[in-house]
Amino acid sequence: MKQHYQLAVIGAGPAGLAAATVAAEQGIEVAVFDGQVAPGGQIYRAMESIPQHRGSQLGDEYQRGRELVSAFRASSAKYFPETQVWSLNGRREIGLLLQGQAHTVTADQVVICSGAIERPVPFPGWTLPGVMNAGAGQILFKAHGIVPDDGVVLAGSGPLLLLLAWQYLHAGVSVKALLDVTPMINHLYALPRLPRALLAGHYLTKGMQYKRDLKRAGISTLHNVRSLRAQGKDALQSVSFLHRGREQNLETAVLLVHFGVIPHTQLGRVAGCRHVWDESQLCWRPQLDEWGRTSVAGILVAGDGGGIGGARSAEHAGRLAALQALYALGTLDRATRQRLARNDRKWMREESHIRPFLEAFFRIADDMLQVADDDTLVCRCEEVSAGQIRAAVADGHRDSNQVKFLTRCGMGPCQGRQCAEAVSHIVADASGKALQDIGHYRQRPPVNPLTLGQLAGLHSEKTE
Amino acid sequence: MFKRLDNPAQNSVNVTINGQPVQVPEGETVAAAVLVHGLPYTRTTPVSGAPRAPFCLMGVCFECLMVIDGIANQRACMVQVREGMRIECQQGVGELLS
Numbered sequence: 341m342k343q344h345y346q347l348a349v350i351g352a353g354p355a356g357l358a359a360a361t362v363a364a365e366q367g368i369e370v371a372v373f374d375g376q377v378a379p380g381g382q383i384y385r386a387m388e389s390i391p392q393h394r395g396s397q398l399g400d401e402y403q404r405g406r407e408l409v410s411a412f413r414a415s416s417a418k419y420f421p422e423t424q425v426w427s428l429n430g431r432r433e434i435g436l437l438l439q440g441q442a443h444t445v446t447a448d449q450v451v452i453c454s455g456a457i458e459r460p461v462p463f464p465g466w467t468l469p470g471v472m473n474a475g476a477g478q479i480l481f482k483a484h485g486i487v488p489d490d491g492v493v494l495a496g497s498g499p500l501l502l503l504l505a506w507q508y509l510h511a512g513v514s515v516k517a518l519l520d521v522t523p524m525i526n527h528l529y530a531l532p533r534l535p536r537a538l539l540a541g542h543y544l545t546k547g548m549q550y551k552r553d554l555k556r557a558g559i560s561t562l563h564n565v566r567s568l569r570a571q572g573k574d575a576l577q578s579v580s581f582l583h584r585g586r587e588q589n590l591e592t593a594v595l596l597v598h599f600g601v602i603p604h605t606q607l608g609r610v611a612g613c614r615h616v617w618d619e620s621q622l623c624w625r626p627q628l629d630e631w632g633r634t635s636v637a638g639i640l641v642a643g644d645g646g647g648i649g650g651a652r653s654a655e656h657a658g659r660l661a662a663l664q665a666l667y668a669l670g671t672l673d674r675a676t677r678q679r680l681a682r683n684d685r686k687w688m689r690e691e692s693h694i695r696p697f698l699e700a701f702f703r704i705a706d707d708m709l710q711v712a713d714d715d716t717l718v719c720r721c722e723e724v725s726a727g728q729i730r731a732a733v734a735d736g737h738r739d740s741n742q743v744k745f746l747t748r749c750g751m752g753p754c755q756g757r758q759c760a761e762a763v764s765h766i767v768a769d770a771s772g773k774a775l776q777d778i779g780h781y782r783q784r785p786p787v788n789p790l791t792l793g794q795l796a797g798l799h800s801e802k803t804e
Numbered sequence: 805m806f807k808r809l810d811n812p813a814q815n816s817v818n819v820t821i822n823g824q825p826v827q828v829p830e831g832e833t834v835a836a837a838v839l840v841h842g843l844p845y846t847r848t849t850p851v852s853g854a855p856r857a858p859f860c861l862m863g864v865c866f867e868c869l870m871v872i873d874g875i876a877n878q879r880a881c882m883v884q885v886r887e888g889m890r891i892e893c894q895q896g897v898g899e900l901l902s
């Protein structure tokens with residue numbers, strides 16, 4: 341494969357597809373690397389292969405991806421599917437794994453469009469087989485037409501949970517209950533943000549329509565649910581929770597949970613980009629300027645990977661980052677960059693109106709974020725409990741990296757993807773320090789696993 | 805636990821799951837295939853030996869590590885089924901550096 345590109349785009353979701361298409365239109369050499377088998381990212385997953393009836397069960401937002409994917413396919417951007425990016429550094433050297441072989445390429449400009457992951461919120465029993473993310477349920481549905489047997493329970497908070505319930509309804513999957521853990525008090529905090537949200541009223545209308553449809557179909561939705569607990573010996577058997585002061589129990593083999601989404605920041609961190617704590621979105625995100633530039637020269641971030649803005653916003657951010665990359669490459673002059681950016685800026689602003697409201701409305705309760713139950717495993721890989729982390733803080737360890745070295749929390753195969761945020765919350769709460777000061781785990785390559793054989797192959801490729 | 809909505813009319817491939825022969829639609833991931841097959845767990849943890857199963861299906865939780873064609877520590881949600889593939893549960897650390 342070619343060793344150098346003018347622009348490398350990592351991720352083929354709405355942000356990456358839009359970035360690559362715009363850049364390729366200007367005649368530069370663009371490569372797009374993505375781990376999935378086909379373009380679309382999370383929202384438009386399996387867009388090209390999905391049977392028509394299933395596509396319509398997913399709703400009209402999903403259909404929108406078709407245009408984006410076909411414009412990308414028609415462009416001159418070189419597309420590498422099933423390609424894992426395992427490293428990136430400040431010299432813009434990119435480590436790739438494709439077809440079992442490791443390669444490195446370099447690029448003058450890099451746009452990271454790695455998207456979001458679902459916010460991991462540890463709760464008692466969340467490691468039991470049968471407990472999965474709602475997004476995982478949606479991936480099975482989109483990509484493979486696979487759904488849970490009847491009687492699935494959905495729990496958590498956020499628009500995606502509602503969307504999945506609605507999509508299941510349309511696919512004829514019977515949902516036993518939807519347990520909404522959103523604290524009632526959020527309504528109060530979200531209220532002042534409502535007027536601005538009304539500027540993007542179509543999102544609110546859609547949400548209410550989903551709720552109405554679920555209600556009409558007789559799906560039981562319980563609000564203000566607390567003390568969620570998954571139970572079973574070697575696999576999930578039931579879900580217990582508090583509702584209106586009463587303990588309840590539902591038998592089920594599958595529980596799909598969702599607590600919102602947070603940026604997937606692994607690559608930006610391994611490249612040394614500065615990250616900040618976002619108090620409204622309750623997550624770490626790269627510090628970016630209005631074009632998506634990070635603190636590292638030539639590396640940009642666009643889409644949900646830079647802070648959660650949703651799929652439409654990701655598309656605009658992708659184009660803006662591409663325009664900046666084109667400007668840095670000397671392909672566009674300053675005035676042209678500004679002019680071409682105008683439309684996307686305007687639409688990005690429109691898209692942003694709904695966010696502060698959603699963030700306040702669906703904010704997860706502090707006791708869940710801080711994992712109140714001491715016995716709950718926070719680190720799924722190394723099996724470190726919330727109590728062990730609190731004990732480490734009591735011993736004087738007051739930042740994420742200290743806690744990591746002491747407890748091994750975050751040292752397993754997932755490299756802290758599933759525990760970093762929870763550890764930040766727990767340490768901040770137990771130490772009284774600000775979240776920003778707790779810091780995030782230091783990240784080292786490879787961010788995706790490589791075998792020794794694959795690394796050795798890389799070496800021989802370089803010395804050939 | 806999980807079922808396929810459409811009859812898998814498309815081409816299928818033959819794999820084994822813990823030694824048992826199974827037909828799986830082409831293009832499906834190993835994780836999807838074992839979930840439909842009803843495998844109760846896909847790995848046990850190195851620390852306590854607890855059973856685990858796929859959690860995120862997008863490559864970020866590493867709960868779906870399995871031994872595929874003899875190679876341990878493969879994320880089953882990132883690998884597509886292939887004709888003749890041998891899929892096995894992973895016990896503990898697997899062979900770390902295969």
Ligand SMILES: Cc1cc2nc3c(=O)[nH]c(=O)nc-3n(C[C@H](O)[C@@H](O)[C@H](O)COP(=O)(O)OP(=O)(O)OC[C@H]3O[C@@H](n4cnc5c(N)ncnc54)[C@H](O)[C@@H]3O)c2cc1C
Nearest residue numbers: 351353354355375381382383425454455475643644650651
């Ligand atoms: C599971 C899940 C399901 C979602 N479903 C919806 C939905 O139905 N509707 C909705 O409005 N929003 C949904 N979202 C929110 C979603 O993030 C969208 O807002 C949108 O997809 C964001 O676009 P993006 O381009 O920023 O990233 P994404 O669409 O997430 O695309 C990122 C791409 O980068 C790839 N990638 C990441 N890291 C690497 C790496 N190291 N190497 C190679 N490739 C990499 C990923 O495989 C992915 O294809 C979902 C989020 C998640 C996590």
Ligand code: FES
Nearest residue numbers: 861863865866881
């Ligand atoms: S299920 Fe999470 S990595 Fe495969």
